[in-house]
Amino acid sequence: MGNQKVKWTVEEEEALKAGVVKHGLGKWKNILRDPQFAPYLSNRSNIDLKDKWRNMCISYGQCSRKKLKASRVKTISSEALSTLTTGNLVAEVDAIDDFSGSPQDVRDAPGYKTMIFEALSSIRDSSGSNIDDIVGFIEQKHEVPQNIRRILSTRLRRLVLQGKLEKVQDRYKIKDATLGTKTPMPKQKDISAETVEDAAMTAAYKIADAEDKSFVAAEAVKEAERVSTMAEDADSFLLLANEIFEKCSRGETIRLANSSYNFD
DNA sequence: CTAGGGATAATC
């Protein structure tokens, strides 16, 4: 009398994971409505998504459903985090600021971004400034960490991607307000690195906000930066989705808050 | 709409 059980395909699973990354946990209907995922999930209901996510969390957590009842392994234990959420991570990830406004430009670290423009407009070299000039200038005016060069390198790359800076050879110039093309907002398989990073970060923040998991967001941001730096491949998006997914499902994020939290 | 428990087909 019951219905046939139709197993989930990997495409469906990936779409679900990506959907959770983008829309956050528990936003099943949103995921389903998103034209980006809808084609893959046309045979599934929002309840199906929820059930499937539950199952995936259980299997990845190596814990059967009935044992789950006894041993309190929820998706994430909110106990462990209360000790970690506040301290070092928030300080470390300066990218966490206000993203309540437009989801477009908000997640750049205001500090470094400002410093970069300050440096560039002060140096005012018609051929642009290379990264050493910029680093030198900023080091003189601000207290900056050791790995400032690497941080700046990431920021510069991103600003170029956003069309706010122009890169000629090894030199960076401010690109004046001719920002004709904002985000191209590509279709399905053709995701630009910037969009990937953007979506991943926004999603990570939403998840963190919903579940009080700042450290997951911090980790995701780190991953997003790495992804955007090293590859402009849509596959990275799925990789990132998988990583976030696994971390969500087994609450295995504690270690990186303790000591092994490094940007380099 | 979502979370959670329960029922059932598929699998071990």
Place this chain on the structure above:
DNA sequence: GATTATCCCTAG
């Protein structure tokens, strides 16, 4: 027989 994956029902 037990466990797992999917589907279903209900409360909030």
